[in-house]
Amino acid sequence: MNAKINFYLLEFALGALARQRSKTVFISVVLSLLIALLSSFFFIANSIKHELLQTLDTLPEITLQKLQGGKHTNIETSVIDSILSIHGVEDANARVWGYYYFGQAQSTFVLVGLDPFEEHYTKTMQQVVQKYDFMQESKQLVVGQGVKDILKSYYYTEEFNFIKPDGGIVTLPLSGVFNSEIELESNDMMVVSKESAREIFAIADDMATDIVIQVANPQEVATVASKLQLLFPDARVITKEAMQISYKNIIDYKSGVFLTLFIVSLFTFFMIIYDKLSGLSSEEKREVGILKALGWKVELILKEKFYEAFIISCISYILGVGIALFYVYILQAPLLRSVFEGYSKLRSSFELPFVLDLQTLSLIFFLSVPIYVAATIVPAWRAAIQDADEVIR
Amino acid sequence: MIHLKNVSKSFMTGKKESIEVLHSIDLQIKEGELVILRGASGSGKSTILSLIAALAKPTSGDVIIDEKNIAKISDDFAALYRGENIGFIFQKYNLLHNLSVEQNIMLPLIPINLPLELVQQKIQNVMEMFHIEHKKETLCAKLSGGEQQRVAIARATVKDPKIILADEPTANLDKKLSLHFIEMLKELKSLHKTIVVATHDPLFFGLDFVDKEILIDDGNIQI
Amino acid sequence: MSKTPKKFFFFLSTLIIFFIGELLYLQIFHSIDPEAKKQKRAFVTLVGLPDLAISMEADYIRHRSLSTYFSLFKEGPLMREYYRTTYLYQPSNTYFTEHSNER
Numbered sequence: 001m002n003a004k005i006n007f008y009l010l011e012f013a014l015g016a017l018a019r020q021r022s023k024t025v026f027i028s029v030v031l032s033l034l035i036a037l038l039s040s041f042f043f044i045a046n047s048i049k050h051e052l053l054q055t056l057d058t059l060p061e062i063t064l065q066k067l068q069g070g071k072h073t074n075i076e077t078s079v080i081d082s083i084l085s086i087h088g089v090e091d092a093n094a095r096v097w098g099y100y101y102f103g104q105a106q107s108t109f110v111l112v113g114l115d116p117f118e119e120h121y122t123k124t125m126q127q128v129v130q131k132y133d134f135m136q137e138s139k140q141l142v143v144g145q146g147v148k149d150i151l152k153s154y155y156y157t158e159e160f161n162f163i164k165p166d167g168g169i170v171t172l173p174l175s176g177v178f179n180s181e182i183e184l185e186s187n188d189m190m191v192v193s194k195e196s197a198r199e200i201f202a203i204a205d206d207m208a209t210d211i212v213i214q215v216a217n218p219q220e221v222a223t224v225a226s227k228l229q230l231l232f233p234d235a236r237v238i239t240k241e242a243m244q245i246s247y248k249n250i251i252d253y254k255s256g257v258f259l260t261l262f263i264v265s266l267f268t269f270f271m272i273i274y275d276k277l278s279g280l281s282s283e284e285k286r287e288v289g290i291l292k293a294l295g296w297k298v299e300l301i302l303k304e305k306f307y308e309a310f311i312i313s314c315i316s317y318i319l320g321v322g323i324a325l326f327y328v329y330i331l332q333a334p335l336l337r338s339v340f341e342g343y344s345k346l347r348s349s350f351e352l353p354f355v356l357d358l359q360t361l362s363l364i365f366f367l368s369v370p371i372y373v374a375a376t377i378v379p380a381w382r383a384a385i386q387d388a389d390e391v392i393r
Numbered sequence: 394m395i396h397l398k399n400v401s402k403s404f405m406t407g408k409k410e411s412i413e414v415l416h417s418i419d420l421q422i423k424e425g426e427l428v429i430l431r432g433a434s435g436s437g438k439s440t441i442l443s444l445i446a447a448l449a450k451p452t453s454g455d456v457i458i459d460e461k462n463i464a465k466i467s468d469d470f471a472a473l474y475r476g477e478n479i480g481f482i483f484q485k486y487n488l489l490h491n492l493s494v495e496q497n498i499m500l501p502l503i504p505i506n507l508p509l510e511l512v513q514q515k516i517q518n519v520m521e522m523f524h525i526e527h528k529k530e531t532l533c534a535k536l537s538g539g540e541q542q543r544v545a546i547a548r549a550t551v552k553d554p555k556i557i558l559a560d561e562p563t564a565n566l567d568k569k570l571s572l573h574f575i576e577m578l579k580e581l582k583s584l585h586k587t588i589v590v591a592t593h594d595p596l597f598f599g600l601d602f603v604d605k606e607i608l609i610d611d612g613n614i615q616i
Numbered sequence: 617m618s619k620t621p622k623k624f625f626f627f628l629s630t631l632i633i634f635f636i637g638e639l640l641y642l643q644i645f646h647s648i649d650p651e652a653k654k655q656k657r658a659f660v661t662l663v664g665l666p667d668l669a670i671s672m673e674a675d676y677i678r679h680r681s682l683s684t685y686f687s688l689f690k691e692g693p694l695m696r697e698y699y700r701t702t703y704l705y706q707p708s709n710t711y712f713t714e715h716s717n718e719r
Binding site: 010011014015018048050051052054055056058059060063065095097099107108110112114120121124125127128144146178179181182183184185186187188189191210212238243246247311315318319321322325326329330340341342344346347348350351353354355356 | 620621624628631632634635638639642643646647648649651652653654655656657658659660661662663664665666667668669670671672673674675677678679680681682
Binding site: 004006008009012015019286287290291292293294295296297298299300385387388389 | 443446448449468469472473475476477479481483487489491492496499500501502503504506512548552
């Protein structure tokens with residue numbers, strides 16, 4: 001068997017594509033657009049996942065929430081002592097945070113209460129806040145860019161009035177805005193002191209929204225988690241690992257819009273393939289018959305068809321992915337991105353970061369190229385195994 | 394060298410009906426002979442050529458070429474056999490019209506993947522022999538009947554095959570071109586090829602350089 | 617022999633060069649800035665809340681990894697799904713983990 005590449009055959013295949021120029025261009029364009037559409041969705045999803053994974057390992061090892069009647073409720077801070085007594089637990093802190101609904105703008109903000117005297121607090125705030133003023137730490141309000149824009153549109157430029165559950169008002173001065181670099185994380189956030197947060201949400205001093213727990217040895221997280229579950233049967237224990245799994249499945253190919261798009265793309269693809277599988281044209285069949293009569297084996301004829309299909313599908317792949325990269329990362333995916341963003345008034349102007357994911361590129365390749373190649377070779381094989389004599393007469 | 398031994402060939406015309414085109418024929422052609430198969434349309438002449446070229450298989454009987462029976466060989470071996478031994482000039486030439494003259498002549502050489510210089514030399518030789526080199530880059534669709542014929546002959550002989558088969562080569566030509574073809578046949582004969590021509594054109598009958606004329610009548614050989 | 621292979625290889629080479637050029641450009645100018653990454657990590661360490669502020673229509677959507685399954689209906693029993701967001705994002709997988717007792 002001759003192992004070296006038959007360049008004459010390759011040249012013949014190229015010639016065949018050039019001779020059917022309009023058909024070749026049409027198929028390439030359709031394939032490229034299909035691949036571009038599918039790739040765009042994959043790229044946007046990957047970028048969002050990549051953003052999430054940047055900060056995953058900084059999250060608390062375990063978050064403990066209390067459930068009452070199956071619904072989340074505040075937890076007593078007194079449980080911290082029991083938690084700290086579990087072997088392996090390094091630290092446990094009560095968190096006060098929640099959602100504040102600003103009725104005028106019909107927007108929900110995330111209000112987080114932090115202890116200004118906590119380790120790293122000032123240092124971090126200086127890093128992430130524009131022109132951070134640490135003088136007023138006990139009565140402060142640091143907001144994300146989205147919140148600032150909303151407040152400004154309602155003339156809250158220097159301070160903001162929170163309405164408490166009893167109807168009273170808590171006024172806090174606007175101390176700073178989070179940097180644009182962390183817009184994706186902080187856009188709808190308001191950071192206040194824990195004291196202010198308790199006041200705004202009317203959470204008593206001995207209660208908290210949840211407890212975050214640090215475990216010294218990551219290998220022991222599962223053990224500590226099960227101990228916590230035994231200690232507090234009414235609690236929900238969320239580990240960092242569980243969140244990791246959650247993030248990996250976010251914008252899953254099985255879910256919603258992704259699935260719809262996938263099915264539409266596959267459907268269009270299979271329409272093309274069905275058309276090809278229904279057989280070669282009489283002219284193409286005649287050509288195959290002539291080649292057989294001239295001494296071409298079936299294998300060689302199929303190899304030539306393989307070259308044709310592989311060339312078209314590879315070029316379409318490169319074009320399609322190239323278009324998708326340009327569309328997603330340079331144009332920032334207009335129209336398509338709004339599918340992922342939702343329609344909140346607090347929409348942020350984040351930039352989709354570029355991620356080179358070879359797995360995704362390989363997936364797109366194997367979803368497109370082999371299928372098209374197979375669709376071309378099958379009808380060619382059917383024609384090639386026919387009697388040459390019948391075809392050419 | 395070519396021996397059709399008790400060969401019959403039937404073609405299916407419907408699901409259950411078939412028509413027998415050759416009835417137990419026995420035919421022998423020696424190496425280097427130029428044989429004319431005479432007969433009306435539908436007499437079975439083209440079928441005999443197809444059997445010799447392994448383009449079709451006999452329903453019964455043996456087709457022996459150089460002591461090898463090709464009656465029941467696989468498709469791949471048939472293609473290999475054709476590539477090595479047969480040069481076929483088809484009735485309608487069966488050129489690929491959207492290829493140039495040079496590209497059409499090159500088609501039989503592609504499977505064997507020879508070095509480029511050798512390929513170019515072979516193509517040049519046959520183009521010169523059949524006076525078609527000035528139309529090298531022209532698409533076959535734009536050639537006249539006579540030019541297409543010359544391309545067909547060039548393509549059939551580019552691999553220097555032992556056996557040349559021609560099926561009604563002058564069916565679409567005028568007398569002048571037909572006579573020209575006969576001249577080319579003479580040239581091929583001088584190269585000691587075994588040539589079998591299937592035709593009902595009377596111009597081929599009684600030629601002095603023809604070794605044998607065989608009359609095929611309704612699937613039988615008339616001696 | 618013919619001009620077609622030359623034209624094709626020229627076209628393919630150009631395409632590949634553009635493609636690689638595009639990848640390099642994006643890697644250099646559009647990847648996550650290391651300074652930005654540092655700030656993101658510092659911020660998330662401080663507040664400890666995981667989800668990105670991409671979909672903010674309702675609190676169930678906002679911190680979906682910390683939300684409970686029933687939160688969707690808390691807004692009001694007549695509320696429909698927050699299309700497009702819930703159509704795109706799966707419900708929190710933490711709901712289904714071994715450590716959750718919400719089976």
